[in-house]
Amino acid sequence: MSGNPIEVAVRVQGLSKNFGTVQAVRNVNFSVSPGDIFGLVGPDGAGKTTIMRMLAGVLSPDAGSIAVDGVDVSANPEQAKLRLSYMPQRFGLYEDLTVAENIFFYGELFSVPRTERIARSKELLEAAGLQAFRRRLAGQLSGGMKQKLGLICALIHTPQVLLLDEPTTGVDPVSRRDFWAILYDLRERGVAIVLSTAYMDEAERCTRLALLHTGEIRLCDTPARIKEAMPGTLLAISSAHPRFLREIIAGKPGVLGTLLMGDRIHVRVDDPARRIPELQILLADQGVGIADIVRAEPGIEDVFVALLGQGNKS
Amino acid sequence: MNIRRVFAMAFKETLQVWRDPRSLAIALLMPVMQMVMLGYGVSLDIKHVPLCVYDQENSQESRAIVERFTAPGWFSISQTLVSEADLRNAMDRGECSMAIVIPVDFSRTLATTGSAPIQAIFDATDVNTTNIALGYAQGTVAQANAQTSAQWKAAHGVHPSPVGQVDVEPSTWFNETLDSRNFIIPGVVAVILALVGAQLTSLTISREWERGTMEQLISTPVTALEVMLGKLMPYFLIGLLDAAFCLVSAVYWFDVPFRGSLGTLFVTTVLFLIVVLGIGYLISVRIRSQLGASQIALLVTMLPTTLLSGYTFPIEQMPAPIQAITLIVYPRYYVTILRAIFLKGSSLPDLWAPLLGLFIFALIIIWLATRAFHKRLD
Numbered sequence: 001m002s003g004n005p006i007e008v009a010v011r012v013q014g015l016s017k018n019f020g021t022v023q024a025v026r027n028v029n030f031s032v033s034p035g036d037i038f039g040l041v042g043p044d045g046a047g048k049t050t051i052m053r054m055l056a057g058v059l060s061p062d063a064g065s066i067a068v069d070g071v072d073v074s075a076n077p078e079q080a081k082l083r084l085s086y087m088p089q090r091f092g093l094y095e096d097l098t099v100a101e102n103i104f105f106y107g108e109l110f111s112v113p114r115t116e117r118i119a120r121s122k123e124l125l126e127a128a129g130l131q132a133f134r135r136r137l138a139g140q141l142s143g144g145m146k147q148k149l150g151l152i153c154a155l156i157h158t159p160q161v162l163l164l165d166e167p168t169t170g171v172d173p174v175s176r177r178d179f180w181a182i183l184y185d186l187r188e189r190g191v192a193i194v195l196s197t198a199y200m201d202e203a204e205r206c207t208r209l210a211l212l213h214t215g216e217i218r219l220c221d222t223p224a225r226i227k228e229a230m231p232g233t234l235l236a237i238s239s240a241h242p243r244f245l246r247e248i249i250a251g252k253p254g255v256l257g258t259l260l261m262g263d264r265i266h267v268r269v270d271d272p273a274r275r276i277p278e279l280q281i282l283l284a285d286q287g288v289g290i291a292d293i294v295r296a297e298p299g300i301e302d303v304f305v306a307l308l309g310q311g312n313k314s
Numbered sequence: 315m316n317i318r319r320v321f322a323m324a325f326k327e328t329l330q331v332w333r334d335p336r337s338l339a340i341a342l343l344m345p346v347m348q349m350v351m352l353g354y355g356v357s358l359d360i361k362h363v364p365l366c367v368y369d370q371e372n373s374q375e376s377r378a379i380v381e382r383f384t385a386p387g388w389f390s391i392s393q394t395l396v397s398e399a400d401l402r403n404a405m406d407r408g409e410c411s412m413a414i415v416i417p418v419d420f421s422r423t424l425a426t427t428g429s430a431p432i433q434a435i436f437d438a439t440d441v442n443t444t445n446i447a448l449g450y451a452q453g454t455v456a457q458a459n460a461q462t463s464a465q466w467k468a469a470h471g472v473h474p475s476p477v478g479q480v481d482v483e484p485s486t487w488f489n490e491t492l493d494s495r496n497f498i499i500p501g502v503v504a505v506i507l508a509l510v511g512a513q514l515t516s517l518t519i520s521r522e523w524e525r526g527t528m529e530q531l532i533s534t535p536v537t538a539l540e541v542m543l544g545k546l547m548p549y550f551l552i553g554l555l556d557a558a559f560c561l562v563s564a565v566y567w568f569d570v571p572f573r574g575s576l577g578t579l580f581v582t583t584v585l586f587l588i589v590v591l592g593i594g595y596l597i598s599v600r601i602r603s604q605l606g607a608s609q610i611a612l613l614v615t616m617l618p619t620t621l622l623s624g625y626t627f628p629i630e631q632m633p634a635p636i637q638a639i640t641l642i643v644y645p646r647y648y649v650t651i652l653r654a655i656f657l658k659g660s661s662l663p664d665l666w667a668p669l670l671g672l673f674i675f676a677l678i679i680i681w682l683a684t685r686a687f688h689k690r691l692d
């Protein structure tokens with residue numbers, strides 16, 4: 001493992017990919033340092049998987065370059081692949097092989113020495129809580145267990161770069177916690193992790209984030225600075241009828257955006273000192289009664305919606 | 315090339331075949347079924363071919379000739395004819411597949427010259443039956459000739475001239491019992507290996523695409539060559555196993571003589587397996603669904619092997635343009651080789667011509683296969 005902490009593990013420059021007329025990825029630039037957890041966040045079809053595939057060297061870019069640990073992925077794919085592990089969005093292991101057989105197979109493909117493989121697989125199986133399932137066919141595992149097995153197979157050799165495409169989608173909270181515990185541990189050891197996610201709480205756990213939309217990176221920074229970059233101030237209003245509330249408020253003067261958050265709505269306003277009283281009067285007029293309007297800390301989702309100018313569905 | 319990765323691929327592939335009922339059935343059940351079906355069901359030995367006899371002389375000698383035809387049970391007399399017109403009618407109505415015409419001066423000619431012609435007429439609508447009936451007829455006449463010739467020599471001290479009326483086809487001379495099974499079974503081995511080999515390997519790459527395991531596999535450092543070698547290794551062993559099964563059942567079950575050496579059989583079988591496994595693999599690389607790939611594999615192996623390899627229809631009897639086409643029908647070389655090894659006991663030097671054909675095919679397939687697979691999604 002490289003000892004130099006300022007060294008760049010992944011460098012992506014001017015990356016583009018088209019599928020016919022669809023510009024799936026447009027001029028994407030970023031770099032990931034060892035110990036970073038770099039999150040790619042974006043709606044369906046934003047281009048997350050396409051970027052991941054190009055990083056993994058399984059899809060050739062139309063333009064741009066990717067270097068993994070200083071090795072150019074296009075020029076030297078096998079050298080680059082020795083340094084990285086990739087977990088595709090769709091489960092990519094052999095369902096007709098057992099847990100242990102899958103681990104063995106991927107260990108052999110990366111030429112992991114036998115003793116090391118045994119030690120690592122024991123350690124990883126324990127961390128993932130899968131020791132009891134070693135002899136079970138991968139196809140008979142639950143969704144969460146499959147994802148953890150995918151991670152184990154990706155980590156059976158010691159990658160400098162770990163690529164995870166929506167690794168925790170459809171995974172229960174307990175398994176997600178196990179999963180993230182392993183990721184934090186890898187981070188400590190200086191592995192560079194690139195993951196895509198649709199979960200905003202997960203996005204907040206990343207050390208750096210790229211907000212992706214229609215193939216372009218709109219914003220790329222730490223979660224904290226991304227939140228600071230949100231225009232306006234965020235207010236939260238609790239209500240038994242959040243949808244109704246949202247309809248009333250949306251589009252009123254000074255209201256930059258609204259977002260449903262369960263039994264609350266988030267309202268982004270230009271000037272809170274002036275708008276809070278205005279909103280209270282408005283709601284009272286509409287017969288909603290006095291609502292509790294407080295300032296709220298923005299989440300990644302709020303920033304996302306603010307930048308992309310669209311509310312969440314539902 | 316990293317040999318560990320090749321073995322890892324082979325190990326994984328073996329487990330998958332072992333756990334896939336469909337592959338297992340193709341590998342183990344199909345050879346047995348084909349052997350039984352092709353060796354037994356489609357046995358081309360014919361019995362009781364309807365025979366019309368137009369005996370113009372009706373002498374003791376002429377009746378003896380007719381007796382020779384009917385005695386072994388290959389032919390049975392459906393009609394005794396009395397005129398040329400009868401003969402034509404009987405043929406037209408399909409009442410006989412073969413007719414023999416014995417001339418009115420048969421026994422006189424025989425007695426004075428030691429040899430006399432008889433005419434055999436075949437209804438060639440069913441080429442297959444005709445071929446076999448022709449073989450039987452030739453065998454029958456050859457026996458008669460031998461006997462007559464011996465008697466003549468005993469009486470006159472010299473062989474009659476010309477000796478024999480029958481030109482025995484080179485394609486049947488080594489099959490001296492005139493048992494078509496001996497002729498067919500070696501060809502069946504080629505059919506089975508082509509079918510099983512190409513079927514199994516046609517599934518191998520398409521299975522990875524279909525099940526979504528390809529993306530992760532190609533993200534590892536394993537090279538395209540390692541994937542190919544590792545994947546083909548288990549099928550190669552299965553192919554050899556199936557070949558051994560075919561050999562054992564041909565010799566011990568169907569009583570086909572095996573006069574050649576196992577070494578010759580092994581070398582040529584390896585060459586043939588390289589070709590068929592390679593063809594299946596090439597299909598598998600192109601077609602990303604298992605069903606599609608296996609159907610195309612069936613088409614490209616079954617059609618040429620059964621129709622144009624000479625395994626049922628002798629190539630020498632095909633029209634010239636078709637004969638030319640069979641030069642690119644790879645199984646023909648192996649069918650020729652197998653027949654020669656089984657029935658003639660040929661060794662490698664004897665077989666240089668078909669071996670060369672097979673070898674060129676193997677080289678082409680290897681050249682294509684090593685370039686076919688790319689570790690890319692697009």
Ligand SMILES: Nc1ncnc2c1ncn2[C@@H]1O[C@H](COP(=O)(O)OP(=O)(O)OP(=O)(O)O)[C@@H](O)[C@H]1O
Nearest residue numbers: 019022024042043044045046047048049050051089
């Ligand atoms: N193989 C392909 N052929 C054609 N178009 C494609 C292909 N792969 C992706 N696309 C298109 O490229 C765009 C980006 O797709 P991509 O799969 O990268 O998005 P994503 O961010 O991973 O989405 P999701 O959250 O649904 O996984 C989409 O418009 C998609 O339809």
Ligand SMILES: [Mg+2]
Nearest residue numbers: 048049050089
């Ligand atoms: Mg995706």
